[in-house]
Amino acid sequence: MTEKKIEPNDVEQLAKFLDLKLKQDDSQSIASMLTDIRASVYRKASALKQDAPLSIVFEARP
């Protein structure tokens, strides 16, 4: 799943759905960026336990 690349065509389709007017030639860069970030974050999260918490609260002390 994570190996699948997002293609510029996918980006252009999604932009239509999102009502976004992409700047010309941005779709290739966006596709690369999203593919890389998604794969990297997925790899990192895969090492977490399935029930590892989501918390952005910062405690006063460790």
Add this chain to the structure above:
Amino acid sequence: MSQLSTAWKLSIAEAAAGISNNSFSSSALTRMMLDRIAAIDPKLLAYVTVLKDDALKAAAAADKEMASGTYRSPLHGIPIAIKDIFDTKGVRTMAGSRVRANYVPERDCTVVRKLREAGAVILGKVTTHEFAFGFDSRPTRNAWNLDHIPSGSSGGSGAAIAAGLCFAATGSDTGGSIRAPAAANGIAGIKPTYGRVSKAGVAVLSWSLDHAGPMARTVRDLAILLNIMAGRDDLDPHTKDVPVPDYTASLTGDISGMRLGVPTNYFTDDVAPAAADAFAKALERLESLGARAVPVDIAELDGVLDCMLAIAMSEASTYHQASLRANPDLFEDETRLLLEAGEMMLATTYINAQRARVAIKAAFREALGGVDVILTPTQPTTALKIGQSMSRIGAREESVFAVSARFCAPLNLSGLPVASVPCGFSPEKMPIGLQIIGKPFDEATVLRVADAFERNTEWHTNYPPIAG
């Protein structure tokens, strides 16, 4: 040193003493700074807006108050600058973007309100990278070499302080935007703990990664500013009700017996020789003061930049959702690209990045368990040249973003307090910074170590040629 002509070299503490002993007035100090801005800033391009009349009026009021015996704080009558993403009542706050060309706030942000109440004189607004989403801070130049970037996003703050065009400035930091320009321009800066300083009225880049903090020439000045800026704020739900100590009281110069964590991984990867050498010498100097270096391994840092990007891009795109549709052409190309991509980030990617962040925080907590602070180079290398899109250190080639955020962004994800102080120069005479990381809400210890280092080195007493 109390002559007005050289007073721009003074720290805030020294300038306050000069006002107090009648060596000069706030009005004279402010006029001197305004004259310097007029003479030097056309080359440096750090100021977006200069508030000449307002500043002179505020300085005159400060002089009158102090003459009548009212002394508000060590900042009373001291001319400072404000990064142009902090709202200032009645003064255009563009956040470096044409999107905000006509935005004139009706009120001050909390930080500016507190600074004014403390008696600060606001000289003007200084450059930010567009919406603080980058590191080159166009069109501002590096104070040490006009062919180089001042880094960012608080590049105007860093360059203006280094060139002696203000005594201090505000900064904001989402992936290194206080520390990177502090290091690049040879000055000091601190990103306090997440929740320590209010962000109410500061343009959002990323709600969960943004921090506001001070930048100045000396560590004592950071402590003076943080005393004023810190504290819970009803207008910012992220702020914590944690007591704010007097940070200047922690500046004892004594770090004997302290344990300094020195990472054995991540922060040692692909560091330019000059930065590595300056870091090693800084560590030796701190050890000579009686502190002990302790090797620490910090887990969970692989993929940290992608986690930061997933969060920052998703949150920034949410903030700019309406503008990106109404006026996409008003954004700079690179900002627009990041926002467009952020719109398409999967919710699962964003949530996984936030979950990974919990593990990153825990890893830092563990590493800090046996030490008082952790030290790293602030940046792997010195400020890049204007127009340079890639950095090369050994075999590693990376973008301006990656090289600028690599050592800084982990501390935005962890929310920990972290300062940068000057610790050397490259052979090309470009400044290098030392990063000092502390435990949550323990800015006092971070400042104590930074101050001890500063007292025993002379890096902060160097001035770039443009300063005169």
